[in-house]
Amino acid sequence: MAERTLADQLGGYLPEGIEALEEHERQDLADALRDARRRQAKALAEAGEEGLRYVPALLRGAVRKAVGL
Amino acid sequence: MTEDYAARGEILKLARVLGVEPGRLEYLARVDADDLQAFREQVTDTLFDANIAALQRMAMAARLLPGGVLAKIAEKVFGPLLCARIAGLVDVSRGVDVARRLRPEFLAEVAADLDPRRASAIITRIPLETVLAVAKELTRKEDWITLGRFVGHLPDPTVRRALEEIDDPGLLRIAFVLDDKKRIDHVVGLLPAHRLGRLITAAGTDEDLWTPALDLLTHLSDARRATLEPMLGGLPAGLRERAQATIK
Numbered sequence: 001m002a003e004r005t006l007a008d009q010l011g012g013y014l015p016e017g018i019e020a021l022e023e024h025e026r027q028d029l030a031d032a033l034r035d036a037r038r039r040q041a042k043a044l045a046e047a048g049e050e051g052l053r054y055v056p057a058l059l060r061g062a063v064r065k066a067v068g069l
Numbered sequence: 070m071t072e073d074y075a076a077r078g079e080i081l082k083l084a085r086v087l088g089v090e091p092g093r094l095e096y097l098a099r100v101d102a103d104d105l106q107a108f109r110e111q112v113t114d115t116l117f118d119a120n121i122a123a124l125q126r127m128a129m130a131a132r133l134l135p136g137g138v139l140a141k142i143a144e145k146v147f148g149p150l151l152c153a154r155i156a157g158l159v160d161v162s163r164g165v166d167v168a169r170r171l172r173p174e175f176l177a178e179v180a181a182d183l184d185p186r187r188a189s190a191i192i193t194r195i196p197l198e199t200v201l202a203v204a205k206e207l208t209r210k211e212d213w214i215t216l217g218r219f220v221g222h223l224p225d226p227t228v229r230r231a232l233e234e235i236d237d238p239g240l241l242r243i244a245f246v247l248d249d250k251k252r253i254d255h256v257v258g259l260l261p262a263h264r265l266g267r268l269i270t271a272a273g274t275d276e277d278l279w280t281p282a283l284d285l286l287t288h289l290s291d292a293r294r295a296t297l298e299p300m301l302g303g304l305p306a307g308l309r310e311r312a313q314a315t316i317k
Contacts, residue, residue, distance in 0.1 A: 010111045017104030025096045032087045033112060037119050039088065043151055044120050048127070051146040059133055066130035068123075 006030035009037075075102030077280070078246045083109045085181070085214055086116070113184055117154060124151075128158035136163070140170035149178035157187030164191040173202035180207065181215045185222040185248075192222050197230065204231040213242040220256055221249045229259045237264075237271035238278055244288075245281035253288040265293065266300050269312070273304045279311070286315045 006026045007014050010033075018026070048067055055063050079102050084091040086109060097105060131139055143152050156164055156179070168176060168191065180203060185192060200223065207216050216235075220228055220243070232240065240260075244253055257265055272282030286294060294316040301312050 010115055013111075015104035015107040015111075017100035018108050021096065021100070028093070028096075029087075032089050032093070033115065036087050036116055040116060040150065040154070041120055043148065044123055044154075047147050047151050048123070051127075051142045054138060054142045054146065055134065056138065062133050063130045066133060067126050 003030065003034065006033065009033055075250070075284070076100060076105055078102075078284075079105035079109060081246060082214055082218075082248075083112065086112055117157070117184055117187065120154070124155050125158055128155050131155070131159050131163060136166040136170060139163075139167050143167060144171060144175050149175065150182050152179045153182035153184075153188075156183055156191060159191075161190045161194065164188070165194045168195050169199060173199070173206045176203045177206040177210065177212070177215070180219065181212060185218050189222050192219065193224060197227055200227055201231060201234065205234055208235050208239055211239070211242075213239065214246045217243045217246040218248050220247055221252055225259055228256065232256075232260060237268050238275065240264075241268055241272060241278050241281040241285060244285045250288050253285065254290045254293060257285075257289065257293065266297060269297055269300065270303065273308055279308050282308070283311055283315050286312060289316075 006018070006029050009030060014026075018029070021029075052060060052064060076098055080094050080097050081091050083097070083105065084094055087094075134142075147155070159167075171179075176199070183192075204216065216231075223231070235243065244256070247253060247256070268285070269282055272278040286297070289297075297312075297316065301309055301316075304312060
């Protein structure tokens with residue numbers, strides 16, 4: 001599957017100076033942004049389950065429900 | 070030249086947001102600084118909104134937990150990045166309560182990933198002692214970008230106290246990466262009268278500080294620049310001529 005372009009990732013619009021960059025430079029920015037998003041999503045997924053271990057047992061059910069786990 | 074200085078500062082800030090080395094983005098040096106700032110804000114918003122639903126559910130769950138438990142989860146599980154993403158979504162009083170329980174070293178890491186625009190309500194309510202401890206830690210780490218991002222979001226008395234703790238080269242570097250350059254003259258006005266002259270003199274001792282010092286000069290009011298004229302003669306050749314040309 002083709003990777004999303006920089007403009008796609010940012011909602012379709014790029015500032016003029018960014019739009020005017022060479023294609024490989026815009027691609028580098030697209031790669032960096034995609035990697036940052038992936039790192040963030042991974043950290044979030046791991047934190048949800050792991051965080052429950054520190055929640056007092058009495059509250060665990062309510063917290064699990066609120067988080068949607 | 071002004072735009073060139075500003076673009077360099079913006080590249081440093083964008084690299085931080087993307088989690089890459091600034092050298093990788095060197096090709097952005099030819100892009101207008103205003104476009105770079107607009108792009109950085111787009112990237113910041115995209116990252117903060119990317120997992121917004123899950124983050125909102127976590128912020129909701131945080132309401133159910135005592136502050137002490139939340140602080141423990143924040144440090145042991147969430148880490149700085151996720152804490153920074155959630156900070157703007159939790160209740161303000163809850164956010165302040167948790168922040169007071171966290172170590173300044175950890176808060177400094179959270180601050181580096183935070184978007185001050187989104188967490189302004191919490192930032193302005195954090196006790197002075199905590200802000201000073203975090204500022205001290207950021208100074209120790211030479212994290213001028215983060216210090217510069219917060220200047221526009223803290224009350225003047227807090228900024229004044231924090232600036233007392235930072236040495237002259239540090240202040241020059243913070244001013245260079247300040248998010249809102251229009252505030253530079255106002256922030257300089259919070260310093261004791263003799264400090265501005267000291268800042269410019271300090272630049273003379275280290276060539277790496279020339280660019281930040283010249284950038285600072287471009288953002289001062291005419292009246293404040295005029296007070297500096299008599300001391301430019303003491304600067305090393307090279308910096309002196311450029312400083313004189315800048316304040317004319």
